[in-house]
Amino acid sequence: xxxxxxxxxxxxxxxxxxxxxxxxxxxxxxxxxxxxxxxxxxxxxxxxxxxxxxxxxxxxxxxxxxxxxxxxxxxxxxxxxxxxxxxxxxxxxxxxxxxxxxxxxxxxxxxxxxxxxxxxxxxxxxxxxxxxxxxxxxxxxxxxxxxxxxxxxxxxxxxxxxxxxxxxxxxxxxxxxxxxxxxxxxxxxxxxxxxxxxxxxxxxxxxxxxxxxxxxxxxxxxxxxxxxxxxxxxxxxxxxxxxxxxxxxxxxxxxxxxxxxxxxxxxxxxxxxxxxxxx
Numbered sequence: 001x002x003x004x005x006x007x008x009x010x011x012x013x014x015x016x017x018x019x020x021x022x023x024x025x026x027x028x029x030x031x032x033x034x035x036x037x038x039x040x041x042x043x044x045x046x047x048x049x050x051x052x053x054x055x056x057x058x059x060x061x062x063x064x065x066x067x068x069x070x071x072x073x074x075x076x077x078x079x080x081x082x083x084x085x086x087x088x089x090x091x092x093x094x095x096x097x098x099x100x101x102x103x104x105x106x107x108x109x110x111x112x113x114x115x116x117x118x119x120x121x122x123x124x125x126x127x128x129x130x131x132x133x134x135x136x137x138x139x140x141x142x143x144x145x146x147x148x149x150x151x152x153x154x155x156x157x158x159x160x161x162x163x164x165x166x167x168x169x170x171x172x173x174x175x176x177x178x179x180x181x182x183x184x185x186x187x188x189x190x191x192x193x194x195x196x197x198x199x200x201x202x203x204x205x206x207x208x209x210x211x212x213x214x215x216x217x218x219x220x221x222x223x224x225x226x227x228x229x230x231x232x233x234x235x236x237x238x239x240x241x242x243x244x245x246x247x248x249x250x251x252x253x254x255x256x257x258x259x260x261x262x263x264x265x266x267x268x269x270x271x272x273x274x275x276x277x278x279x
Contacts, residue, residue: 001147004176008037008190010045010071017042017071021063027145029062032217033197034145037190039071039087039099044186046073047083049103051185055193056221057099063091081105113226115264117255123173123233126152145198150175163209170202171237173257180232188229189263192254196222196265199238200250204269207240215248215269222265228256246271 002024010017019042025034036057044052063069069091077084082104089097129151133139136158141147153172157163174195182188197220204215238252248269254262 001144001177003179004037004148004190004194005179005182005184005187008034008041008187010038010042012042012045012071015046015073017045017073018068019071020068021065023065024144024148026065027143027198028214028216030065031145031194031198032059032220033194035059035063035089035097036099036197036220037193038069039089039097040101040190040193041186042071042073042089043085043087043099043101043103044184046075047085047101047103049083049105051104051227052189052224053082053102053104054221054223055099055101056219057087057097058219059097059217060095061091061097063089063096067091069096076100081107113261115253115261117235117259117261118171118237120154120171120173120235123152123175123235123257126154126173127156128152132156148176150177163206165209166206168203168207168240169237170199170206170239171235174234174236175232181230183229185227185229188227189224191234192224192263192265193220193222195234195236196220196238196252196254196263197267199236199252200240200248200267200269203238203250204240204243204248212273213271214274215271217267218270220265220267222263224263226256226260226262228258228260228262231256231258231260233257234262240269243271 007022010019025031072088074086085101087099235255242249250267252265
């Protein structure tokens, strides 16, 4: 398994950074949310403000694990309480990921939170995915990526290959391992980025039981609303309400245990011919 803090760390200063991606986050190449998290860490290293407010990014290429990525970070506008930052990630001159990030400082204003978390059992009372798979005789994950979580879905299908079409919604509890919580607000936000990006495809696979396509993310948009850095358990709900013309629209929400809404995401997936493995 990987370590979120170590594996998203960047080196450098003055708007020029680099990072080496870890194979522990591999799923169809480096996981998209993991790539975006490295970009977010670079924005955090560059900004004078303490927390991110939003990230909007385009996935432009698939990075490899053998060469470092180069990250150029530029401030586009800096105000008294907020900063707009552009992040451009390349590898050997090839574009990998470009993002726009807003960072904010100590700001006060209107407050409300009306989006309720779905009813869900407490995570510690649910079996883990590894326990469920072990009961079926499966001892290894399909992708190393999933070893980075203590994953506890609220529902389970014993016969995944012969499942019936269901609403395109995926949800469950996740706790990062071996480290689950982080004091750095930028690193804490990476917990949201990875889950909000990743869970769209599992939602799609609930409805399309035998697709002839895979569908990686081509973009990602996240609004960061609150932080509960000392709570290890995160509940994510993702849905795929529309697919048309080779593009799948996904929406996702993330809460801390206790019902605090942390972040909301949206992404577009681009269908490509291929036979997917289980998510």
